[in-house]
Amino acid sequence: MYGILEFFKRNYFSLLFAALEFFSLYFVFRDNYYHQAGYFNSSDAVAGSVYKAYNGITGYFGLAGANEELAAENARLHTELLHADKGSAPPAPGFPAHGGNTYNRYFDYTPAEVLDNSTARPDNFMTLDVGNEDGVREGMGVVSPAGIVGIVVNTSAHFSVVMSILNKNCKVSAMLKKSGAFGTLNWKPGETDIHHALLLQIPMSEQLKPGDTIVTSGYSTIFPKDIMVGVLESYKPVPEQYFYTINVKLSVKFKSIRYVYVIKNLRKEEKTSLEQNTYKEEE
Amino acid sequence: MIVTVVVNIIRILVFILLQVTIIKQLDLGSYLNPFLYVICILALPINMNKGWVMFIAFFVGLIIDMFYNTMGMNAAASVFIAYCRPAVLRIYAPQGGYEPTANPTIQSLGLNWTISYYGTLALLHHLLLFFLEALTFSYFFETLAKAIVSSAATTVLILISLLLMQKNPLK
The missing domain is CATH 2.40.10.340 (Rod shape-determining protein MreC, domain 1)
Structure with missing residues (x-):
């Protein structure tokens, strides 16, 4: 017993460090980015x-x-x-x-x-x-x-x-307005600056040219269809896959953004529950 | 004693506010991200109990995380520098050790000491923070460069702050 107390007394600083660091890193590595800032965030x-x-x-x-x-x-x-x-x-x-x-x-x-x-x-x-x-x-x-x-x-x-x-966890379904070919819009820090994002997995069969308009696809319940995302600036094929990666010039100037709208989908529950029921039946 | 406590509490509040209002809003690009708030951990008295320093670092870090939406990253980096602080103080100790009442200021320990002490710990803080934030080593050199550039900026801001605080009649 005395040995244990002595151990704690001698190493309290390192133990305290380990405990506090564990708490901090626990919050960092909880891998759910909804609620990720559950306890400490600026909606506080x-x-x-x-x-x-x-x-x-x-x-x-x-x-x-x-x-x-x-x-x-x-x-x-x-x-x-x-x-x-x-x-x-x-x-x-x-x-x-x-x-x-x-x-x-x-x-x-x-x-x-x-x-x-x-x-x-x-x-x-x-x-x-x-x-x-x-x-x-x-x-x-x-x-x-x-x-x-x-x-x-x-x-x-x-x-x-x-x-x-402009968040590496943010993935949005977006499409080419003229053809409806859709992919995932993702921002990659280090690869794209704050005026650009990547549109991934656009089939190589698409005819692309700079200036093509990119809009939301409306396939998720988050955004309505046809909201402006940006315009195609350049594109390159993904090696060994039949996809293009498109460099999109974003239409929103994030540095000076002031007024926005939050969009509520009044049919979200209906849509998701219908989809879930369908998947359940298939199982 | 009470004066020291009050000065430190005020300093903590002032620098947290400075960080989250002015510095955060400056938005100087992805390479220049100074985290001046580390000064309120590092400028605590040298002879202060290191366990208390670590608790203060943890809570200051959490408050910054709350404003930055970085859940735990600043807390982790702040606790880490609080853990390194005694060792860094030992490495840079002047001959014959520190005076019992010494404060980590330019007046008390000189410009060279101040730059080395704050610079080293700011760099350690920014390295851990930026790598946690990137959560990957795939942009290793970018992240390293960001940490070096930003901690240099932090150190300059700390020196300016220390010079401004010198005029404080309480010190």
């Missing part, structure tokens, strides 16, 4: 409030740019509405079929302000000023007037954390 009331206060002071900078973007979006939406009333014409390019008379409405948009944002890390996140009480839930998509932004990974009552497209 303290962190959220600090960001909100800071934003209250510095939020006036860059408003001109944000206004311009929102005005352009308004103009586009007015045009779209005009066409929708006449019961004709698809939505304006790069913007989703989200409502109106010609389309069934099953996506809900919640406006939000970006309180905190990072672009310099391998895993980038944003903090938004909307949370549970505004109907925001994990797994919802986030878009800006310019295009796709990220996915909500964590919420509290008044704040939420968004995994931005």
